[in-house]
Amino acid sequence: MSAMTLPIAAELMKAACESCLEAGTLALDLFRPGAQTAARTWAKSGGSPVTEADIGVDTFLRIRLSVLLPEAAWLSEETVDDAQRLTHRFVWVVDPIDGTRAYMSGSPDWAVCVALLDAGTPVLGIVHAPACDATYTAVRGAGASRSGETIRTSLADRLAGAKIAGPKPMLDMLAQSENFEAAGKIPSLALRLARIADGTIDAGLISPDARDWDLAAADLVLSEAGGQLSDAAGRSVAYNRPNPVHGMLIASNNALANPLLHAVERLRDGRTQPV
Template identity: 55%
Template sequence: MTLTDASVAHLMPELREVMREAASIALPYFRPGGQTSARVWNKSGGSPVTEADVAVDTFLKIRLSELVPKAAWLSEETADDPARIGRDLVWIVDPIDGTRAFLSGHHDWSIAVALLAGGEPLIGFVHAPALGVAYEAIRGQGAFKDGTAMAVDAKPALRSARITGPKPMLDRLTKGAGPDPDFTRIERIPSLALRLARVAEGSVDVGMVSPNARDWDLAAADLVLREAGGEVCSLGGEPAVYNRAEPVHGELVALPRGLREAVLTAWGG
């Protein structure tokens, strides 16, 4: 199945409605500033999952499969099907990105959905229900926050940048940036998708991502960031690669393209 520009644009109103419905499933379980009302248990690796994650995942698998029946599926809360490897179209889904934030009443969690075509994100949608904010992008057609076009902050230099992420990575970046880089450290954003989206909207300049992030944490926001004038890359400058047999990533950084050389030099130093 080949998706034309026209057919992709036709999908977006339906996808927006699907994301709104997914949010309406998750929100009743969310308690701002308090513990979720949802049942919580630990997966085999020790990370938490709630009944809200499972309910949203089930809903999205049904509805997104109806939208693009030929697309394979990769989600945090669904058993992996190796049949996705090599498929042209793949939905990549995190029903609740930032589950620990969700279950503890922190507003920075999101629902992240990407559609890959030929191994690259074609559609990216990051919805933050507790904040009432939605980010979306179609490849080659720009990035939008609640329907308004957005772009990364066009800072000319790394000095005084607003940075966020794991402290060891921020310490390394700060050390490599030379004397008195005057960074502003922003409290770590629990949802990786929102961390990247905030670079895309220009409220953060550099977002660091520790090893072991998964495709579902990154793919949707990666496209939003690309379309806003930024990128996600490794220490060596390589872009994130999606839909591999093991959908796991190493250290990454999200940044505006204009800061790419300065950040990679400082981070590697």
């Protein structure tokens, strides 16, 4: 089975990006900067929040993207999972609003995320953050961009002084042995990775329980910008598995990948001093 060619992926990107921009406009209609959303909200069965904007954007994108590539299956945070996706070569992976809590509270750090998988590998990725006026895009083998401008990760090669984002407990754990600059927690996982991709920050930690839809689009943006996302054992993230849930993950530019991985390994082993 040959991989999707670059021209085909680039053509799909153009149409998919247009759909994401429209989806972002739909979400902005109910977004209130610095205030609670005007959207109706409720809790899903697991307790996580959802808004009418999440559902509206999900429905809109499913219609649009299904027309672009009818043979592709669908995996989304707001749609009941269909195991038939496991038999498909192509899968759209969508998070209509990554960072729903941020969206609800008026923080701009949320994004519409779309990835296309080809045999489990992201070949197209879009992270559209309309409240930040930023759209990150990547096609496998063609680099990554932010609102049309090529982006690259930072050149930081030491943990000392590096800007690292993540949940406070994880940053506190890392601070036991490393002297870095805590960049706080960026609510949207996709934006956390995208800001590593554009060099705003150098690395990020992701606690267990992230899903394919949180990661796939931004993973491609990051890798095409010169960075990498891995699990705590240094393995690349695998997508379109029966269970889309992931464990602890580590993201950084390529130069920091091994130092950060080794620091996390030491802490997980109970060793707080560098070796």
